[in-house]
Each structure stands twice: as structure tokens, then as C-alpha cells.
Amino acid sequence: MNKTALGAVDYGIITIVIMITLYMGLRYAKNQTSTHSFFSARGRVPSWAIGISLLATLISSVTFLGYPSEGYTSNWILLVQGLMVPIVLLVSIWFIVPMYRKVIGLSTYEYFEKRFGSFARYYSSIAFVLRQFSGMGTVLYLLAVALSSMTGANTFFVIACTGAVIITINLLGGLEAVIWLDVFQGFMLFLSGVICLVLIFFAVDGGPKQIWNIAEAHHRTGFGPYTMDFKNLTFIVVAINGLFYGIQKYGTDQTVVQRYLTAKTNKGAIGASLLGILLTVPVWALFMFIGTALFAYYTQEPLPSTINANGVFPYFIMTELPTGVVGFVLAAMISAAICSLSADLNSLAAVGVEDYYKKIKPGKSDRTYLKSSRWIVVFSGVMTIALGFVYAYLGSEGILGVIFTLYAIFSGGIVGIFLLGLFSSRANEKGVNIAIITCILFTAYALLTSTEIGVGTEKHILLDLGKFNFTHHKLMLGVYSHILVMVIGYLASLFFPKPTINENLLYSGWLKIKREEKQNRKNEQVLKTDHKNYQEVK
Numbered sequence: 001m002n003k004t005a006l007g008a009v010d011y012g013i014i015t016i017v018i019m020i021t022l023y024m025g026l027r028y029a030k031n032q033t034s035t036h037s038f039f040s041a042r043g044r045v046p047s048w049a050i051g052i053s054l055l056a057t058l059i060s061s062v063t064f065l066g067y068p069s070e071g072y073t074s075n076w077i078l079l080v081q082g083l084m085v086p087i088v089l090l091v092s093i094w095f096i097v098p099m100y101r102k103v104i105g106l107s108t109y110e111y112f113e114k115r116f117g118s119f120a121r122y123y124s125s126i127a128f129v130l131r132q133f134s135g136m137g138t139v140l141y142l143l144a145v146a147l148s149s150m151t152g153a154n155t156f157f158v159i160a161c162t163g164a165v166i167i168t169i170n171l172l173g174g175l176e177a178v179i180w181l182d183v184f185q186g187f188m189l190f191l192s193g194v195i196c197l198v199l200i201f202f203a204v205d206g207g208p209k210q211i212w213n214i215a216e217a218h219h220r221t222g223f224g225p226y227t228m229d230f231k232n233l234t235f236i237v238v239a240i241n242g243l244f245y246g247i248q249k250y251g252t253d254q255t256v257v258q259r260y261l262t263a264k265t266n267k268g269a270i271g272a273s274l275l276g277i278l279l280t281v282p283v284w285a286l287f288m289f290i291g292t293a294l295f296a297y298y299t300q301e302p303l304p305s306t307i308n309a310n311g312v313f314p315y316f317i318m319t320e321l322p323t324g325v326v327g328f329v330l331a332a333m334i335s336a337a338i339c340s341l342s343a344d345l346n347s348l349a350a351v352g353v354e355d356y357y358k359k360i361k362p363g364k365s366d367r368t369y370l371k372s373s374r375w376i377v378v379f380s381g382v383m384t385i386a387l388g389f390v391y392a393y394l395g396s397e398g399i400l401g402v403i404f405t406l407y408a409i410f411s412g413g414i415v416g417i418f419l420l421g422l423f424s425s426r427a428n429e430k431g432v433n434i435a436i437i438t439c440i441l442f443t444a445y446a447l448l449t450s451t452e453i454g455v456g457t458e459k460h461i462l463l464d465l466g467k468f469n470f471t472h473h474k475l476m477l478g479v480y481s482h483i484l485v486m487v488i489g490y491l492a493s494l495f496f497p498k499p500t501i502n503e504n505l506l507y508s509g510w511l512k513i514k515r516e517e518k519q520n521r522k523n524e525q526v527l528k529t530d531h532k533n534y535q536e537v538k
Contacts, residue, residue: 006327009323014327021169024177032174035370036366045180046268047268051272053259054256055276055283059189063189063283063287064333067288068294069310069313072291076222076223077224078238078288080239082242086278086281088246089273092251096250097270097273099504099510101266106261106354107355108124108258109122116432117432120433124252125356127414128253136384139340139341140341143162143333144158144162146313149314159392188328188336191332193283196290197293200290203320204297215293223235223238233475247415251415252415252418258347290313291313345384346377348377353372353373413436413482416435420435422506423506424490426498427490427493429499430496431489431490431492432492448461449461449465449468
């Protein structure tokens with residue numbers, strides 16, 4: 001087809017979608033009269049919408065562009081991380097959701113303080129903030145690079161405009177607007193992915209069967225290598241990392257936990273969580289396979305040498321899709337970034353107010369806290385735009401791998417703290433504080449002895465300790481930090497008195513409640529049976 005410019009219809013579709021996005025913010029603005037409504041929508045959102053919102057929160061322009069890029073250059077190994085999440089969720093969601101809804105107000109990290117004190121809370125929330133900003137800057141960068149290559153728009157201009165839109169939506173509509181935008185965007189993203197994949201199927205000579213043959217012949221299928229190698233990117237590395245990622249995302253991430261609190265009931269929150277991940281995994285797989293299909297297509301068709309892996313999917317969209325479809329796909333891409341970033345901004349504001357501002361300025365009116373929430377939204381939005389500028393200035397290759405690595409680094413043993421809090425009544429504040437400090441030192445050692453700096457061939461490791469350098473893959477850094485915190489935290493706790501703990505903070509407490517509920521139901525059934533027998537005798 002070889003067209004490279006957007007038509008009037010394409011621009012019209014994109015404009016309509018952006019207008020709908022802004023309308024959502026305006027529509028729900030009148031409901032944002034308190035911090036409770038701004039951050040949790042006061043139970044006004046149905047569970048199915050929260051589930052789709054979780055889908056939209058977990059996918060963004062990283063999914064839209066990062067997964068096709070990875071599928072184009074490699075096999076499906078990085079998809080393994082996402083495939084581990086349902087396993088974790090099906091085991092843990094039944095007690096994590098009711099626990100959070102019972103023991104915290106808004107911030108996830110309130111649980112960490114109740115269990116292990118203020119140091120654990122601030123360490124966890126700071127790690128969350130660092131992860132959010134690193135990811136949000138990347139989302140803006142990917143979107144800007146894609147739109148710049150497709151439309152010729154200035155990269156920095158795209159970053160600034162997108163950032164302004166997400167700030168506006170959050171300031172006006174709060175979480176309620178974000179969730180309903182997520183519903184709209186979720187359908188758009190999935191439909192755009194299906195359309196693109198079907199069109200690639202028809203574009204490749206030989207169709208899906210030939211795509212598979214080409215991909216298999218060039219080692220673009222499967223999840224290997226399957227060796228027990230922790231120094232390189234292997235199945236075992238991504239699978240183990242994925243298990244901890246699942247616990248971290250659904251057990252300790254403010255963006256997700258906030259959705260639990262938005263639902264009207266425990267059952268609704270659990271159902272929303274299951275719906276969200278059951279929708280998310282197929283979407284991740286869909287966009288990964290788009291990259292595989294594009295690889296097959298461009299073995300048959302010439303690809304300009306100036307197009308790198310991150311630019312292959314945008315190039316296909318601009319040169320091969322018909323007018324109108326291009327606009328719809330770009331609108332879905334923009335919407336995905338806006339919705340994901342809007343959710344991130346809202347969660348950052350929630351943590352900023354609950355974990356920091358209320359501690360610094362206790363006893364203020366809710367109106368004051370709501371005003372401060374909006375200022376935090378603006379500050380976080382501006383910081384995200386600035387990070388997007390930095391990414392755009394420096395440039396990046398293999399962005400999906402970079403994101404996974406940053407997430408592993410900034411996980412900082414959070415899962416270890418969480419699991420100790422849930423499953424060990426012996427773990428205490430002093431023991432966990434020692435573990436956190438040990439984890440910080442270990443993370444610093446691993447980064448300094450494995451990170452190269454320099455240009456071209458003139459690169460050197462920041463701290464070269466020879467055979468004592470950290471040589472394992474950086475995805476394992478997060479895994480080791482979690483294990484380190486669990487082991488050191490438990491052992492160090494043995495040197496201090498056993499703490500007095502609210503049973504609601506423990507998994508054993510949840511089990512006790514479930515057993516009591518079960519026994520009460522049995523007792524009620526016995527009473528009903530006895531009453532019925534008495535009536536019959538009488």
C-alpha cells in the first residue's frame with residue numbers, strides 16, 4: 001500500500017477519541033467532592049468495569065509497541081512473566097482482597113506499617129513511586145516515538161500534550177473517570193489488535209500456516225531457552241521472576257489494590273481481579289504474536305534499513321493499513337497510554353496524600369487533603385513529562401526488557417516483606433528493618449558490580465570486583481532481594497521478642513475467620529434441622 005501520511009478520516013477518529021477522553025473527565029467532575037470519591041469512587045462502579053479497568057491498567061503503549069517489538073526480534077520468552085500471574089492470583093486472591101478491604105483505609109502501604117512499622121511503610125511506598133515514575137516515563141516515550149515516526153509530529157510536543165491530557169482527566173474526574181475510560185480503551189485496544197493481526201494474516205503469502213513455518217524456522221516461537229542458567233535470559237529466570245511479579249503486582253501495588261477498595265463487596269473485588277487478569281493475558285499474547293507475524297511478513301517484503309525493532313509495528317500501520325483503520329489503531333494506542341498513565345497518576349496521588357501529606361499535616365479537613373491530592377497529580381504529571389523528555393533525548397532499544405529490569409530493581413524485596421507479614425507471626429519490626437537495610441546494600445552491590453557505563457567499546461563496570469561481581473541476569477535481582485528479605489527478616493526477628501499482632505493482618509487469621517464462618521453455618525443448619533424435627537414431632 002505504501003502510504004505514509006494520515007488522512008482526514010484518521011485525524012477525525014483520533015480527535016473524536018481524545019474528545020471522548022476529555023468528556024469523561026468532565027462528566028464525573030461533579031462527583032469528586034472528597035478524597036474517598038476521588039480515589040475510590042465511593043462504590044459507584046460495577047465489578048465488571050473494575051475488571052476491565054485492571055486490564056487497561058496493566059496494558060499501555062508498552063503492550064502496544066513493546067510486545068510486538070519483542071515478538072519481532074525474539075521468541076515469546078518475556079510473555080512467560082505474564083503467564084505466571086494467573087497462577088499466583090488463583091492461589092492468593094481469595095484472602096488478599098478481603099484482608100486489604102478490612103485492614104487499610106486507602107494506601108496499600110498502611111498494611112506494611114501496621115505489620116512492621118513506619119520504616120517498612122516508607123521503604124515500600126518509595127519503591128512503588130520509583131517503579132511508577134520509571135514506567136510512566138517509558139510509556140510516554142514509546143507513544144511519542146511511535147506517533148512521531150507515523151505523523152512527523154515532534155516527539156517532545158507529543159509527550160507534553162499527552163501529559164497535559166492525563167493531568168486534566170485526573171484533576172477533573174478522579175478514579176471514577178479513569179475506570180470508565182479504561183472500559184472504553186480496553187475494548188478499543190483489543191479490537192485494534194485483532195484487526196491488525198487479521199490484516200497481517202491476509203498480507204503474508206501463505207497465511208497463518210506460513211507465518212508459523214517462518215517463525216519456527218527462525219526460532220521466533222516457544223519460550224526457551226530451557227536451561228538451568230540464571231546468568232542469561234532463560235525460561236526459568238522469567239518464570240521465577242513472574243511468580244514474584246504476580247505477588248508484587250496483585251499483592252502490593254497501589255494501582256491494583258486501589259481497585260480492590262473501589263468494589264462494593266469482597267466478592268465483587270475478587271471477581272473483578274479474576275476478570276482483569278483473564279483478559280490481560282490474552283491481550284499480552286495477542287500483541288506478542290503480532291510481532292511474530294510481522295517478522296514473517298517482512299521476510300517476504302523489504303523493510304527499510306532505518307526501521308528498528310520498536311518502529312516495525314508503527315511502520316506497518318502507516319504503510320499497510322487502510323485509511324480509517326490507521327486512525328482507529330492510533331487512537332487505541334493513544335487511549336491505551338492515556339488510561340494507563342491516568343491510573344498511575346491517581347495511585348501516586350493516593351500514596352502521596354496517605355503516606356506523606358497526612359503524616360506531615362495531620363488533622364486537616366478532607367477538603368484540604370482533596371486539594372493537596374490535585375496538586376500531587378499536577379506535580380507527578382509534570383515529573384512524568386520530564387522523564388519522558390529524558391527518555392526521548394537518550395533513546396532506547398529493547399524497551400520491554402528495560403522495563404522488566406527496572407521493575408526487578410525497584411521491587412526492592414517488597415514481596416519478601418509482604419510474605420513475612422502474611423505468613424509469619426514471629427517476624428517483627430526490628431528483624432524486618434535489618435532485612436530491608438541488608439536488601440538495600442545487596443541491591444547496591446549487584447547494580448554497581450554489573451552495570452556498565454561508557455560509549456561504544458570504551459565501557460567499564462562501575463565497581464569491578466572481579467569474580468565477586470554480580471553476574472546473574474538482572475531479572476533475578478528482584479527475586480534474590482525478596483528471598484533475602486524473607487530469610488534475613490525471619491532469622492533476625494528471632495533475636496527480638498515475639499510481637500503482638502492483630503490477627504486480621506495474618507493469613508492464619510483469615511483461615512480462623514473462615515473456619516468460624518464455616519462452623520457457624522453448620523450450627524445454623526443443625527438448629528434449622530432440630531427446629532424442623534421438633535415441629536414434626538409436635
